[in-house]
Amino acid sequence: MKLKNPPVNSLSLEMLTELVINLEKLENDKAVRGLVLTSEYPGIFSAGLDLMEMCGRNPAHYAEYWKALQEFWLKLYQSSLVVVAAINGASPAGGCLMSLICDYRILADNPKYTIGLNETLLGIVAPFWFKDTMVNTIGHRASERALQLGLLFPPAEALQVGLVDQVVPEDKLQSTALSVMAQWLAIPDHARQLTKTMMRKPTVDHLVKQRDADIQNFVSFVSRDSIQKSLQMYLQKLRQKKS
Numbered sequence: 001m002k003l004k005n006p007p008v009n010s011l012s013l014e015m016l017t018e019l020v021i022n023l024e025k026l027e028n029d030k031a032v033r034g035l036v037l038t039s040e041y042p043g044i045f046s047a048g049l050d051l052m053e054m055c056g057r058n059p060a061h062y063a064e065y066w067k068a069l070q071e072f073w074l075k076l077y078q079s080s081l082v083v084v085a086a087i088n089g090a091s092p093a094g095g096c097l098m099s100l101i102c103d104y105r106i107l108a109d110n111p112k113y114t115i116g117l118n119e120t121l122l123g124i125v126a127p128f129w130f131k132d133t134m135v136n137t138i139g140h141r142a143s144e145r146a147l148q149l150g151l152l153f154p155p156a157e158a159l160q161v162g163l164v165d166q167v168v169p170e171d172k173l174q175s176t177a178l179s180v181m182a183q184w185l186a187i188p189d190h191a192r193q194l195t196k197t198m199m200r201k202p203t204v205d206h207l208v209k210q211r212d213a214d215i216q217n218f219v220s221f222v223s224r225d226s227i228q229k230s231l232q233m234y235l236q237k238l239r240q241k242k243s
């Protein structure tokens, strides 16, 4: 599956909705057992959540957006397919989250392709289920440091901390993803799927129990004037970078 939402594959409401529909189609197709997630645009895997969905909108919109993001996370995290992320570009915040919920992550070796949950740099806070997903991958201490500092790791550091499973030359990314997929598909589906469900259930249950409260938290947090100001300033900085 190739992410395709120019210019930076930000996760807009429309993009999240399409991703969920496509995932459902693949899940229901008996001929499909695995999925490689990559970007149509080498250089950018995904810029994460679409900041335009979180700026200057009304509470009903924020609630709808957050629910769509939860839905996407729940679908992909619980997918019965083998999901391999072939990360061919920068992968900040929601882009990193999307990689973390795959079964295996391969990052192309390019110093520009940084990955991490950098929410604090925007003056916002990664919600508990982003944090849980990261802790499940790299452990508590490394997550605490990475989350507080909003670290974006270049490939060698991402590998060292365990945020990705492999770093490979850019021209070997897709072929490596296919050989990793072959290795995972050699395991009987039912045994692998039950194991995945068992490993992920506590994290899934945590969000499912708190879903409505989490939406309310997001809406009231993002509606604050101070948060709106931080997001606007961040967007301005991104735009000024060009000039």
Ligand SMILES: CCCCC/C=C\C/C=C\CC/C=C/CC(=O)SCCNC(=O)CCNC(=O)[C@H](O)C(C)(C)COP(=O)(O)OP(=O)(O)OC[C@H]1O[C@@H](n2cnc3c(N)ncnc32)[C@H](O)[C@@H]1OP(=O)(O)O
Binding pocket: 007, 008, 010, 044, 046, 047, 048, 049, 050, 051, 052, 090, 092, 093, 094, 095, 118, 119, 122, 124, 125, 126, 127, 217, 218, 221, 222, 235, 238, 239, 241, 242
């Ligand atoms: C205790 C209480 C707790 C309560 C908690 C409750 C709830 C939690 C609340 C909030 C949590 C919300 C979580 C958010 C997670 C996120 O994902 S936020 C998004 C973070 N993303 C980023 O920081 C990435 C920003 N982008 C970049 O760094 C770069 O764009 C890039 C991806 C590295 C690409 O660089 P490049 O040089 O190629 O492109 P440009 O920078 O020139 O960008 C082109 C164009 O795209 C716009 N843009 C970039 N990123 C985004 C984005 N994420 N959303 C929307 N638009 C984006 C950029 O502004 C440019 O636009 P243009 O100038 O109009 O062309």
